[in-house]
Amino acid sequence: xNASDDAAGTAARYAPHPYVGGRTAxxxxxxxxxxxxxxxxxxxxLTGSPGSGSSRLVAGxxxxxxxxxxxxxxLDDLDPATVPPDLPxxxxxxxxxxxxAQVLWLLADHLGLAAGRTADVFSELAxxxxxxxxxxxxxxxxxxxxxxxxxxRLVREVLVPLAATPTVHLLADVxxxxxxxxxxxxxxxxxxxxxxxxxxxxxxxxxxxxxxTALTPEAGAPDLPFTTDxxxxxxxxxxxxxxxxxxxxxxxxxxxxxxxxxxxxDPADEAQLPRTVGDVLDLHARRLGADPRTLxxxxxxxxxxxxxxxxxxxxxxxANAVAGRDMGxxxxxxxLLAAPFVEPVTLPADGxxxxxxxxxxxxxxxxxxxxxxxxxxxxxxxPKTSGDAPRTLIRLTHPGLAAELRAxxxxxxxxxxxxxxxxxxxxxxxxxxxxDPYVRDYLAAHTLEAGLLPQLLTDPGLFTHADPTRLRxxxxxxxxxxxxxxxxxxxxxxxxxxxxxxxxxxxxxxLETAFVxxxxxxxxxxxxxxGLDLPWRTLWSLPLPGVASVTAGFLPAQEGADPAAxxxxxxxxxxxxxxxxxxxxxxxxxxxxxxPTADAAPAPATAPTALLLHDLLRPVPVxxxxxxxxxxxxxxxxxxxxxxxxxxxxxxxxxxxxxxxxTALISDSPFRDADLTPDGILLVxxxxxxxxxQILAPAPAAAPAPTPDAEPTDATAAAHATGATxxxxxxxxxxxxxxxxxxxxxxxxxxxxxxxxx
Numbered sequence: 001x002n003a004s005d006d007a008a009g010t011a012a013r014y015a016p017h018p019y020v021g022g023r024t025a026x027x028x029x030x031x032x033x034x035x036x037x038x039x040x041x042x043x044x045x046l047t048g049s050p051g052s053g054s055s056r057l058v059a060g061x062x063x064x065x066x067x068x069x070x071x072x073x074x075l076d077d078l079d080p081a082t083v084p085p086d087l088p089x090x091x092x093x094x095x096x097x098x099x100x101a102q103v104l105w106l107l108a109d110h111l112g113l114a115a116g117r118t119a120d121v122f123s124e125l126a127x128x129x130x131x132x133x134x135x136x137x138x139x140x141x142x143x144x145x146x147x148x149x150x151x152x153r154l155v156r157e158v159l160v161p162l163a164a165t166p167t168v169h170l171l172a173d174v175x176x177x178x179x180x181x182x183x184x185x186x187x188x189x190x191x192x193x194x195x196x197x198x199x200x201x202x203x204x205x206x207x208x209x210x211x212x213t214a215l216t217p218e219a220g221a222p223d224l225p226f227t228t229d230x231x232x233x234x235x236x237x238x239x240x241x242x243x244x245x246x247x248x249x250x251x252x253x254x255x256x257x258x259x260x261x262x263x264x265x266d267p268a269d270e271a272q273l274p275r276t277v278g279d280v281l282d283l284h285a286r287r288l289g290a291d292p293r294t295l296x297x298x299x300x301x302x303x304x305x306x307x308x309x310x311x312x313x314x315x316x317x318x319a320n321a322v323a324g325r326d327m328g329x330x331x332x333x334x335x336l337l338a339a340p341f342v343e344p345v346t347l348p349a350d351g352x353x354x355x356x357x358x359x360x361x362x363x364x365x366x367x368x369x370x371x372x373x374x375x376x377x378x379x380x381x382x383p384k385t386s387g388d389a390p391r392t393l394i395r396l397t398h399p400g401l402a403a404e405l406r407a408x409x410x411x412x413x414x415x416x417x418x419x420x421x422x423x424x425x426x427x428x429x430x431x432x433x434x435x436d437p438y439v440r441d442y443l444a445a446h447t448l449e450a451g452l453l454p455q456l457l458t459d460p461g462l463f464t465h466a467d468p469t470r471l472r473x474x475x476x477x478x479x480x481x482x483x484x485x486x487x488x489x490x491x492x493x494x495x496x497x498x499x500x501x502x503x504x505x506x507x508x509x510x511l512e513t514a515f516v517x518x519x520x521x522x523x524x525x526x527x528x529x530x531g532l533d534l535p536w537r538t539l540w541s542l543p544l545p546g547v548a549s550v551t552a553g554f555l556p557a558q559e560g561a562d563p564a565a566x567x568x569x570x571x572x573x574x575x576x577x578x579x580x581x582x583x584x585x586x587x588x589x590x591x592x593x594x595x596p597t598a599d600a601a602p603a604p605a606t607a608p609t610a611l612l613l614h615d616l617l618r619p620v621p622v623x624x625x626x627x628x629x630x631x632x633x634x635x636x637x638x639x640x641x642x643x644x645x646x647x648x649x650x651x652x653x654x655x656x657x658x659x660x661x662x663t664a665l666i667s668d669s670p671f672r673d674a675d676l677t678p679d680g681i682l683l684v685x686x687x688x689x690x691x692x693x694q695i696l697a698p699a700p701a702a703a704p705a706p707t708p709d710a711e712p713t714d715a716t717a718a719a720h721a722t723g724a725t726x727x728x729x730x731x732x733x734x735x736x737x738x739x740x741x742x743x744x745x746x747x748x749x750x751x752x753x754x755x756x757x758x
Contacts, residue, residue, distance in 0.1 A: 015077035020060035021213060022206015023053070026194055027082035030061045033171065033192070034084035034133065041192040043163045043170045047179035048196035050140075050400030051249025051277065054173050057196070058137045065090055065135075090133035090171075095142035097307070099473060100153040103142065107134065118157075128167045139174040141399065144470040145445040146306060148477040151175060160185045202246055210248060212237035214255045222259055226267045236267045243273040249400045250277055256340035256397070257284040277404040281341070290337055294330060296405060297323040298338055302396045303405035304412075304419055304449075306442040306470075309345050309395030314426065314438065321422040322415050341401060345393040391437075416450035432465035433531070441467040444474035453478055457487035460515070460526045464508045468497035489518045496668050509534045510666075513691060517541040535663035536682065536693040540619035543689040546579040548609065549673040550685045552616060553629040572616035574683050575629050576690055580608035587611075589627045616681055616692060632678050640678035642695060646671055653682065653695055662697040 016022055032040045048054045063069045064082070066089045075083055093107045101118070108121045111132070115121040125132060136159060143150025155178045162168050163186055174182055176195070183191045194201055212234055213219055221227040226236045244250040254274050258265055264287050266272060272287075274280040281299075285292040301318035302310055310318070319327035331338075396402045409415050423443050428434040444466065447453040453474060456462070463471070463486075472494035475487060483491065493514040497507050508527045515524035516538040528534060554570040578585050587610055613622040613629065642662065644653045651665040651674055669687040676682050680695035 014079040015074060016206070016209060017060050017064075017078060017082070018073065019063060020053075020057055020206075021210050022203045023057050023060075023196075024079055024082060024206075025203070026057055026196065026201055027061060027064075028079070029192065029194060030057075030171065031064070031082050031084045033169065034065060034087070034090075036131070036169065041190055042166075042168075043183075043186055043191040044172075045179050045183050045191060045193045046171065046173045046196070047176045047193065049176065049247070050403050051247045051252075051398065052196040053248035054196055055138055056248070058135065058171070058173050062090075062092065062135060062137075087133075090135045092135045092137065094138070095136060095154055096138050097144055098142060099144065099150055099469070100142070100157045102469075103136070103154060104158045122161045122165055125162075125168055126165050131167050131169055133169045134162060134171070136170070136172040139172060139178070143473065144467075145442075145448065145473045145477070147445060147449040148473045150473070151178060155182050163191070197246060204241060204246070207241040207244065207246060207248065207251060208234075208237050211240045211251045211255065214252070221255075222262070224258075224262055232267065239267070239270055239273055243270060243275050245275065247277070249398055250274055250280060253277060253280040253340060253397070253401065257287075260284075260339045261288055261336060263287070277401055278408060281404075284340060285337065288337055290334070294334075295337055296408060297327065298330060298334055299341060299396065299405055300409065300415060301419065302342060302394060303402040303409075304416060304446070305395065305402075306445045307438070308347075309393035311436055311438050312344075312392050312394050314423075314436065315394055317422050317426065318419050321418040324418075341396055342394055343397050345395060347391040347393065393438075413450055416446050417452065420446040420450050420452060420456075430459075430461075432459070432461040435465070440465045441470050444471050448474045448477055454482050454484060454487065457484065457490065460486070460508075460511065460523050461530055463490050463511055464504065464527065464530060464532070468494055468502075468507065472498055485518065485520060486515075486523055489514050489520060489523075492668070496666055500666055505532050505534060506663075508532050509536055509663075512536075513538045513541070513693070517543070517688070517691065533696075535697055536695050539617060539681070539692040539694055540614075541689060541691045542576075542614065544576065544578055544582070544612075544685075545687055545689060546582070547672060547685045547690055548577040550577070550675055550683045550690055551575045551629075551631070552675045552677045552681060552683050553631050554616075555622070555624055555629060570630075571622070572677065572681070573622050573624070573629060574614045574616050574690070574692060575626060576612040576614060576685070577609055578612045580610045582610060582612055584621050584623070585610035585612040586626055614690075616677070616683070636678045640676075640680075642676060642680050644674065644676045644682070646674055651682075651684065653697075662695065665693075 014024075016024075017027065020027065026046075030044065033044045046054050046058065063073060064075075064084055065087070067086060070086070091107060091110055093103050093110070095103045098106070104118060104121055108115055111125075113121055113124045115124050136154075139151050139154055139159070142154045151174070155172075155174060159170070159172050159174070159182055163170050163172075163182065172182065179193055179195070183193050196202075215221050215227050215233045215237060217223065217227060226232045240251050240254055244254070257280055261284070272283060274283055281295055282292040285295040298319060300322045301315055304322075316328055316331055319331060396405075406412055420443060423439050423446060426436065426439055432440050440462065443462075444453055444456065447456045457475065472491070475483070475491050475494070478487075480488070480491075490511065493511055496502070496510050500506075502510060508530060512524045512527045512534060513536075515521070515527070524538060528537065552572070552574055554572050557569045580587070589611075611626040613624055613626060614620070615622050641656060642653050643656050644651060646652070648670055649667055651667075651671060653662045653665075653676070654660060655662055665682075665684070667684075667686050667688075672685040672687065674682065674684045682693045682695055684691050684693070
């Protein structure tokens with residue numbers, strides 16, 4: 001007796017699962033996997049064609065695995081072989097809308113792992129004493145951008161290593177084209193593939209029950225001859241299931257179509273019953289006296305939509321663009337035509353992110369596989385954005401329907417090109433701050449599929465306002481040699497934007513510095529014209545990977561007066577400790593040269609060092625004797641409005657008067673040294689080189705003078721530690737006092753160099 005026959009034999013004796021409504025053979029196999037029966041596989045790969053019901057099956061199984069949810073189920077009425085024991089809920093990292101790296105770190109955070117790199121996550125999992133059960137649903141919905149093909153990366157970079165970890169018991173719902181790859185990575189006997197379309201896992205009686213239940217008045221069916229009469233209802237359910245050949249989605253859409261417009265439908269005529277999802281569309285249009293092509297043109301923008309759906313106000317212009325004609329009247333009069341295939345989504349005013357109605361990033365229990373958040377829905381993993389009013393989106397009822405419509409489009413790239421051009425026209429005066437969130441966050445996704453993304457990546461405003469995770473994912477999908485210089489600058493800066501969840505002003509500031517570092521000064525200046533309050537202006541940048549320390553000082557008039565200085569008597573300069581032989585550098589002064597400070601990165605022991613002088617305010621070198629450079633006086637330092645502290649990959653500038661942080665700087669390469677002048681010029685050395693930034697934050701009011709007995713605050717003490725008397729600058733710059741921080745936001749916390757979760 002095969003699995004399907006065995007399952008059919010139990011149907012009369014046990015109640016079906018109240019949500020799954022069948023799939024007894026598959027539920028038995030999953031229960032055996034969960035119970036770790038002798039001979040049961042350690043890894044189960046669940047797959048099937050779009051609309052086969054794999055998401056629904058996983059959701060129903062997770063109900064049985066969740067200690068709280070199973071209390072709501074009639075467990076005593078179910079087949080005991082389908083009910084796993086009452087164990088702690090498995091870990092369920094939902095991949096919908098997330099990158100492969102985000103999924104892995106979501107799991108790592110849930111488990112409290114101390115890993116700093118991807119490899120460390122798998123090592124820590126392998127070292128566990130207790131087995132870990134992990135369920136990954138809806139792999140087909142992974143990724144912030146559809147065209148980036150994130151499901152492939154998720155399988156190869158996360159699921160295959162998880163499956164290879166002996167302590168991990170894995171259940172993954174993956175597309176059929178990836179199922180063989182995942183299963184093939186394991187020895188025979190450790191993995192089982194459950195293909196819901198294969199004869200041994202088929203469930204024709206369950207599909208009949210699914211159709212029959214959907215046709216009942218209790219399920220919301222209208223009073224019709226084939227819904228109120230039990231015999232007629234059963235006959236229609238059997239006919240629907242027989243014609244649909246196992247496709248749950250075809251049956252589901254066919255029933256919705258009948259309910260939307262039952263006129264003219266003859267249940268005895270099987271020619272009016274669909275075999276495929278495409279048949280549902282065509283039969284529904286003809287029953288309403290419409291051209292099936294018109295219905296497909298109406299739905300095309302929704303089929304190509306990203307995220308959780310399309311803003312209602314964009315449906316009309318995008319339909320016009322795809323169809324090449326005015327679709328306004330068709331859409332206005334065609335709601336009955338489109339009704340079975342679309343559904344609205346209302347996003348709250350305080351969380352305008354697509355996916356707000358789903359369990360984003362859920363890990364515990366059934367959250368990621370709950371019926372209301374199963375494969376019938378999309379989601380995204382981007383941070384929420386605020387809005388003034390609720391947003392209404394419109395979307396197709398199932399990803400499989402969207403796939404059918406895209407596959408039926410004669411030229412998908414041309415359709416995406418038309419959609420991208422229409423979205424660009426929807427940006428008021430090309431001001432990205434006024435653009436609809438969908439336009440600014442997903443335009444790159446549409447242009448990627450159209451093959452036009454490199455041409456789009458020249459606007460600093462788009463770089464700033466677009467969601468960093470989505471834009472980064474799209475840009476990374478383009479071959480590097482096809483990207484222009486601004487796009488390459490964005491690509492190397494994007495990890496800072498995504499890992500830190502930087503707000504808008506900080507995104508602009510980080511990009512501004514990156515453009516200066518790469519010599520793209522007009523792009524940096526354009527960011528200051530966006531109307532944002534940037535915390536700094538980057539004055540200049542030098543690519544000096546060998547720099548060991550930096551100190552800000554000034555030259556007296558005899559060494560070269562600064563014409564821009566108010567009194568014309570001294571010139572602000574930066575003294576940089578660099579490897580000997582660096583062009584423009586001079587040997588270190590030999591007299592009284594101190595040892596390097598503990599906080600400044602020492603130069604390599606085998607490499608002699610020298611001093612390089614650079615103008616502090618402008619990108620020009622200075623040819624002068626380093627021994628003549630002076631530090632600000634102790635009085636100037638004490639009167640300065642700012643102080644700073646730094647760690648390995650972060651630096652914070654704070655107000656001396658209050659100790660409050662004015663701005664925080666993170667870097668994609670470790671800091672080596674930093675200095676801050678009394679007038680707020682921040683000099684920073686990293687492994688990449690040296691930058692000078694003018695702090696733009698308003699200077700706070702001066703603090704009251706401390707009494708003689710008053711103890712200085714930690715912030716004031718740290719700031720004063722950077723001070724020095726007006727004397728010749730030492731050969732090695734004095735580094736500021738480093739104040740360690742436990743503030744994850746200040747650190748720009750990340751999971752190692754490859755962490756990109758936002």
